[in-house]
Amino acid sequence: MTSSAGGAHVPGRPGGRTAAGATPQAGPGAPPEEAAPEEFDLEEAIHQVEAEEHEGRPPAAGLLGNLVVAAAVVVLGGAAVVGSLAFDAGSARSPEAGTWPLMVSVVIVVLGLGLVATARRTTDAERFGRTSWLVLAGLATMVAFVALIPVIGFEIPAALLAFVWLRFLGHEGWRTSIVTSLALVVAFYLIFVGALSVPIPHLF
Incomplete structure (x- = not known):
């Protein structure tokens, strides 16, 4: 049922009509209206990531x-x-x-x-700062490594250098540090002494 003014009949509303052109309100059982999705601002996201990276630095x-x-x-x-x-x-x-x-x-x-x-x-x-001492420790081990090579060969200094760097500077496990250090020395020996015959000081 419509009126001459163009109003639509709405069940349950007094008078049964709405004003012309007005949108009827949703009833109790009507689904809620979906919110419009927010636009993604790439520049703002980049700034937020950069700010999080600089926190505590x-x-x-x-x-x-x-x-x-x-x-x-x-x-x-x-x-x-x-x-x-x-x-x-x-x-x-x-x-x-x-x-x-x-x-x-x-x-x-x-x-x-x-x-x-x-x-x-x-x-x-x-x-x-405090972490900078690790760099100085690494430099000190390098100096000791260079000084010991002419005296006792490269095998023992190289193994100790790799072990110290892995275990105490890199915080690797004991087993990983030991196995990796020995493997590096063996590989270095096979390549430079065995294959290339580089005359560096060595024990074996």
Whole structure:
């Protein structure tokens, strides 16, 4: 039943009509209206993830800290180059005891110079703190490793170096650290001493 004004008949409503063009209200048994889905803001999500990543992070080292670290890397690489030249550097066709240390030392110097060039733009380096002592401990073990090789060969220093790094710096298990350390020494020996005949100091 409709009126001349165009109102629709609504059961249960006094007068049985609504105003023309009005939407009838849902009854008690009508399903609830679904909320419109929210639009996904990718930029806001990225900012939120970045903020969560920076929470609790140590303060950045800054330009001076980056330059100090880069200079230390260059000096370390330079000292390694000098130490490598004390041995016979050899050549690519005929490598000698100082060939591989010299190559690694040159790479370290190049990486240090790269750190100097990018020191102003680097923001992910952390200021010196408690965890930085682990880096110094790793550096100290490397120095001991280099000093012991000419005296007792590379096998024992290499095994101890790998074990210390895995167990105490990397917090690996005892079994994993021991097995991996011995496996690395055996592989190194088979490749460089057995296959390539590189004249590095060794016990066996």
